[in-house]
Amino acid sequence: MARQLYHLEDISAEEAAQVVRQELLSFRRTLRSIEWLLPFIVMLYFLAVDIAIADEPMLQFAIGAYVVFLGFMQLIRWSDKYTWALISSQVWGMILFVTLILWQTGGIWSPLLCLYLFPIITSAVALPENSTPKFLVVMVFCFSLALPAEGLNGFTRREQIATLLLIIAFWVVPYIASLLSTSMLKARRQIQELSGTDYLSGLQNMRTFLPLARKEYERSVRYGHPFSILMIDADNLKPVNERYGHMYGSTIIRHIGEVIARNIRSSDIAARYGGDEFIVLLHETDPSSAMHAAERIRMDVEKMTCSVPGGTQSITISIGIAGYPEHGTQVEDLISQADRALFIGKGQGKNRCTVAGGPGPADSVHEPRPEN
Known part of the structure; x- marks a missing residue:
């Protein structure tokens, strides 16, 4: 068996990949639970708050379709090598669902605009770094569709500034979330190396x-x-x-x-x-x-x-x-x-x-x- 002994750098890299894999699988299981919060929050809000709805049948269809989508994603079995593709699909589903809800509840002035934070933080924490900007571009595009027909021209100067600051905030939040997630993963890797114990088997490393x-x-x-x-x-x-x-x-x-x-x-x-x-x-x-x-x-x-x-x-x-x-x-x-x-x-x-x-x-x- 023509192989060389492990060097310490190789061990560290292998353990780091192992920690990343386990973290991703753990996040996938957590995401299955928290993504149900989206339709729950929307339905709870409509029951508790009197809000104008542009097209109630369309809103009901959006909620029903998203619930079916979530059920389908949880019932089918995916190989671990498709974990990133699975999470990406879930993020796309969140963006589409939130956008449809905003169109029916006031667009940019909808009190449910903050629901965009769900897909923003999910993509920043779980997906590769080059994925988050793509989702943000799509999200800003969807955000622009929620603007009035005349766009920002119909806004007062204060409203224009507030809207631009909101868009900037949507870019800053995933950046901070990504930094925190990376820092936590590095800290866990360092603890793993110092402990001398293999993360998965429980034996020595x-x-x-x-x-x-x-x-x-x-x-x-x-x-x-x-x-x-x-x-x-x-x-x-x-x-x-x-x-x-x-x-x-x-x-x-x-x-x-x-x-x-x-x-x-x-x-x-x-x-x-x-x-x-x-x-x-x-x-x-x-x-x-x-x-x-x-x-x-x-x-x-x-x-x-x-x-x-x-x-x-x-x-x-x-x-x-x-x-x-x-x-x-x-x-x-x-x-x-x-x-x-x-x-x-x-x-x-x-x-x-x-x-x-x-x-x-x-x-x-x-x-x-x-x-x-």
Whole structure:
């Protein structure tokens, strides 16, 4: 397996992408709840306040159509790779709905003009930076359609200034919201890096693992004790991500992390290597004993299933094993040897544990279970 060890910058970037993905999924779930506030606020306002309506049937149609749109967006299942497209569709729906409501309730003088803040803040917080200006341009265009036929010419000077300040405010609000959102995400990333814990699996991250592994290596050299490295890779996680979305893939990674944590000793070190890979250092353990530990982890994972749309998904892992001093005299060499053994094991059918050095008596081979 021709790969290099992670550098700290790579680890930081991978963890940052992971945090962004989880934040986006979390925001998507929150948006599903808060977007129902729009029709609720509109209906509550009409019930509580006596307001002139230009075309009541059209207003009722707008509310009904938007409720159907929200129901449709929540019922269909979207892959995580379409999350931004989904949120963009929801923002477009908000803009259209608010614009229709304003046309029926006084245009620029409508007391519901502030509802434009919903799509403004949503696009600023959740979508890429280049998306917000596009939505704002469309929103200002819709805003201009709500002006009287003579435009700003029919306004007094004070009304013209107030209208321009309102448009400027619509541009300033998303800018501030975007700054706050970016600052919070950076702060969370820094906390994640300082904590030494992987955000998703609950295990150590590589920033913490490598220094601890080197200390264990120095201790083993000094006292002549063995230790072993396990490289663990989830089998067929990519198809799960592509078919059901990263949310389900993340659940599998979290489950595997839990299995690893409960099957190792307090003196052992386990970390998420990156993506769907994990690494474990077994304290004072030779390759033969490491095989037994790896088998325990593999069989525990094999017993698990993950709920997915339409059924359950079986989970299996492949494990490569390398021991000090049999397979290397440096931590990096052992990781490379364990990685190579993992690659060989996956090539032989997956769902198995393989000791560095190729197939032999120490190899443990198990056919993967068919997926449900």
